[in-house]
Amino acid sequence: MKQTIAIVGLGLIGGSMALALRGFEDYEIVGVDISQPTLRFAREHQIGDRLCDDVSQVLPEADVVVLALHPKGITDLLSRCRDSFRPGCLVTDVCGVKGAIMEAARLLPDCVDYIGSHPMAGTEFSGITHAFAEMFRDSHYIITPRPQSTPAHIALLERMARHIGCRDVYHTTPEAHDSMIAYTSQMMHIIALSVCDDEQLFACNGFEGNSFRGCTRVAALDVGLWTELLSMNAPALVESLDHLLTHLTAYRETLAGGDTARLAEKLNHSSQRKRQVNLSGPDLLS
Amino acid sequence: MKQTIAIVGLGLIGGSMALALRGFEDYEIVGVDISQPTLRFAREHQIGDRLCDDVSQVLPEADVVVLALHPKGITDLLSRCRDSFRPGCLVTDVCGVKGAIMEAARLLPDCVDYIGSHPMAGTEFSGITHAFAEMFRDSHYIITPRPQSTPAHIALLERMARHIGCRDVYHTTPEAHDSMIAYTSQMMHIIALSVCDDEQLFACNGFEGNSFRGCTRVAALDVGLWTELLSMNAPALVESLDHLLTHLTAYRETLAGGDTARLAEKLNHSSQRKRQVNLSGPDLLS
Numbered sequence: 132m133k134q135t136i137a138i139v140g141l142g143l144i145g146g147s148m149a150l151a152l153r154g155f156e157d158y159e160i161v162g163v164d165i166s167q168p169t170l171r172f173a174r175e176h177q178i179g180d181r182l183c184d185d186v187s188q189v190l191p192e193a194d195v196v197v198l199a200l201h202p203k204g205i206t207d208l209l210s211r212c213r214d215s216f217r218p219g220c221l222v223t224d225v226c227g228v229k230g231a232i233m234e235a236a237r238l239l240p241d242c243v244d245y246i247g248s249h250p251m252a253g254t255e256f257s258g259i260t261h262a263f264a265e266m267f268r269d270s271h272y273i274i275t276p277r278p279q280s281t282p283a284h285i286a287l288l289e290r291m292a293r294h295i296g297c298r299d300v301y302h303t304t305p306e307a308h309d310s311m312i313a314y315t316s317q318m319m320h321i322i323a324l325s326v327c328d329d330e331q332l333f334a335c336n337g338f339e340g341n342s343f344r345g346c347t348r349v350a351a352l353d354v355g356l357w358t359e360l361l362s363m364n365a366p367a368l369v370e371s372l373d374h375l376l377t378h379l380t381a382y383r384e385t386l387a388g389g390d391t392a393r394l395a396e397k398l399n400h401s402s403q404r405k406r407q408v409n410l411s412g413p414d415l416l417s
Numbered sequence: 418m419k420q421t422i423a424i425v426g427l428g429l430i431g432g433s434m435a436l437a438l439r440g441f442e443d444y445e446i447v448g449v450d451i452s453q454p455t456l457r458f459a460r461e462h463q464i465g466d467r468l469c470d471d472v473s474q475v476l477p478e479a480d481v482v483v484l485a486l487h488p489k490g491i492t493d494l495l496s497r498c499r500d501s502f503r504p505g506c507l508v509t510d511v512c513g514v515k516g517a518i519m520e521a522a523r524l525l526p527d528c529v530d531y532i533g534s535h536p537m538a539g540t541e542f543s544g545i546t547h548a549f550a551e552m553f554r555d556s557h558y559i560i561t562p563r564p565q566s567t568p569a570h571i572a573l574l575e576r577m578a579r580h581i582g583c584r585d586v587y588h589t590t591p592e593a594h595d596s597m598i599a600y601t602s603q604m605m606h607i608i609a610l611s612v613c614d615d616e617q618l619f620a621c622n623g624f625e626g627n628s629f630r631g632c633t634r635v636a637a638l639d640v641g642l643w644t645e646l647l648s649m650n651a652p653a654l655v656e657s658l659d660h661l662l663t664h665l666t667a668y669r670e671t672l673a674g675g676d677t678a679r680l681a682e683k684l685n686h687s688s689q690r691k692r693q694v695n696l697s698g699p700d701l702l703s
Contacts (some may be wrong), residue, residue: 165456251626271623301623311624314617319628322608324687325664329657331600332694337587338597340537345631348693358681365672371615372669376662378611383658386651393509395644401610405636408618 132157137193139208141169141178144225144253145199146262149179151295151409153264162178163189169259178262195287198224199249202359206235218242223283225250227312228363229275229305236277244284247275247305249312250297255351265296265336272297275305309355313367318375321368323350419445423479424575425494427455427464428440430511430539431485432548435465437581439550449475455545460538464548481557483534484510492521504528507570511536513598513650515591522563533561533591535598536583541637551582558583560589582651583703599653604661606643607654609636636684 134157138145141164149162162179163186164170170182183189187206189197195406198205205224216222222245226232229247236245252270254261272292277286289300303311326332326343327350335343385394420443424435425448435448448465449472450456456468459608467683469475476482484491485492491510501510508531512518515533522531540547558578562571589597612618613636613662621629647654671680 155609235634249670253626254682270626273624297621308624311617311621314615315621315625315629321665321668322612322632323628323691324684325661325668326604326608327687327691327694328664328667329600329660331657331660332690335597335601336694337585338537338559338594339601340539340556342609342635343437343601345634346605346608347691348631349628350688352684353690354681354684354688357684358677361684362671362675362677362680365675369669369673371617372665372672374617375611376614376665376669379612379658379662379665380608381614382607382611383655383662386647386658387552387655389648391644391648394648395640397609398638398640398643398647401613402638402640404618405609405613405633408613408622 132195132232133157135192136163136197137160137161137163137189137194138179138197138199139163139189140199141173141259141262142199143257143259143261144250144266145197146173146178146259147264148197148199148225148295149173149267150264151267152263152291155291155294158195161189163194172259178259186212187215191217194220196220196222198222198226199387201228201356202228202231202363203231208233210238213238213240216240216243220244221246221287223248223288227316229308231363233275233277233305241279244280246280246284246288247279247375248288249273250295251294251316255349257353257356268296269298270296270299273308274300274302275308276302309347310367311366313364314371317361317364317368318371320352320361321348321372322375323347326350418670419447420480421447421478421482422481423447423449423475424465424483424485425449426485426490427459427545427548428485429545429547430536430545430552431473431483432459432464432545433552434483434511434581435459436548436550437553438577439473440689441577441580458545461462463593464545469625473498473501477503479503480506481577482506482508484508484512486511487642488514488649491518495521496524499526502526502529505531505636507573509574510561511533513602513646515594515650518563519563519591521615527565530566531563532566532570532574534574535559535594536578536581537602541635543639543642554582555584556582558586559594560586560588562588594608594685595650596653599650600657601669603647603650603654604657605628606635606638606647609633612636
């Protein structure tokens with residue numbers, strides 16, 4: 132009998148994962164969502180081998196469960212369905228914060244192996260209609276195993292990450308993840324939003340290049356999702372923002388002071404740092 | 418006899434323009450640079466129909482001159498060669514600041530038609546080895562004509578912009594250009610540099626996604642060029658940075674205060690602004 136991977140929540144990420152996991156080993160992909168329009172779209176676009184609108188029917192039979200819901204949707208489901216998971220199953224998620232999720236996973240019975248995941252991919256769009264199989268191509272896949280996680284489940288999750296196209300898999304702790312992501316992802320969103328708050332925004336059409344498009348793209352975010360993500364990681368994010376404000380202010384003062392030699396020195400310092408850090412990855416902004 | 422376009426300075430932008438202008442109407446493209454390795458590379462890669470290392474030989478015969486030098490290189494050349502231009506010629510540039518350049522252009526004799534240009538394209542690399550013909554594809558091309566600029570020259574510049582692949586041509590004043598560019602371009606560079614000043618930079622490998630790559634890409638800038646560009650437009654840039662610091666601090670305070678409803682409200686406000694502004698353009702970060 133085929134094993135099953137249940138993907139709970141067929142939004143942008145869940146839908147893309149259902150598409151990208153197609154043909155993974157001998158697993159049947161079961162897509163789960165409560166929205167009938169979403170299930171209809173999934174059916175019409177062959178997203179998932181099988182579809183279901185009732186998570187309680189799917190959990191007891193699933194060998195792997197991927198929770199692709201908003202953070203609070205994940206913690207609610209873990210508490211509501213804690214006894215519905217199949218003993219010995221692997222449960223993971225795709226959530227951009229890990230501390231609160233891994234804390235909620237402590238409610239689960241010992242027979243459920245919960246390993247947090249965060250595929251570092253996404254677009255500024257939401258919902259299944261924007262899902263695409265190539266979303267994870269060349270991205271990083273971060274996992275937060277627990278001490279009791281089995282090597283077999285860790286290996287399975289790594290094979291899934293490779294199958295969907297990720298370039299590598301990083302193991303870390305929930306705390307380290309949340310601290311790093313405050314800087315690399317959440318702060319980028321606050322920057323994009325703040326740039327868009329500028330009164331010049333609507334006048335700038337025709338004057339923007341790739342740097343402006345690259346920086347502001349993610350401002351068109353899903354408000355409900357990001358309210359949860361940002362507020363669940365506020366202390367780390369505030370710390371990152373304080374560093375940014377310090378560094379921006381230093382540039383502002385140098386520019387206002389008119390010290391060209393000092394400006395060149397600062398540009399040299401920062402641009403050297405950028406060149407030294409190797410951030411290869413997909414160049415195509417989707 | 419063929420007319421000629423002289424491109425003075427075969428760096429990233431001048432080299433790309435020489436490639437992109439190939440076959441433009443009946444013009445011969447003459448590439449000018451003082452560096453022999455640059456000229457050798459240009460020769461080996463068919464950049465320019467003809468090459469020359471002496472600008473004083475080229476200017477008297479050129480119908481169109483494109484100054485693709487650093488800002489100070491342009492102002493120096495305008496003052497040094499003011500009497501070498503062919504009467505009736507069109508002179509333009511590709512410089513990211515326009516106030517200081519257009520001021521220097523006032524030194525020219527009346528028979529020289531100087532119209533400022535700023536193609537909104539580029540990459541984080543420098544030099545002719547990174548030049549490519551597609552650089553300007555779908556970008557904006559901004560021009561700053563003077564009251565005495567002839568309609569024929571403006572039309573010629575617009576045809577050149579279309580030929581190299583630009584999606585549209587915007588006419589503006591040097592002051593409006595510099596104020597807008599402080600926000601859309603120069604501030605994006607200061608943001609990227611400041612993000613790279615963060616002590617977490619070297620630890621973040623594996624945790625970065627497209628938002629981080631998109632925001633920080635331009636930090637790997639040409640220090641000499643950007644010292645000039647930023648310091649020549651410091652007042653407008655400082656004003657833009659002050660707005661940014663205000664908006665970032667507002668987000669920082671909301672996050673630190675833990676008011677989730679207020680955070681959602683702010684996210685909604687900023688993301689709506691982003692959705693309302695139409696910033697279509699090339700998605701491929703080169």
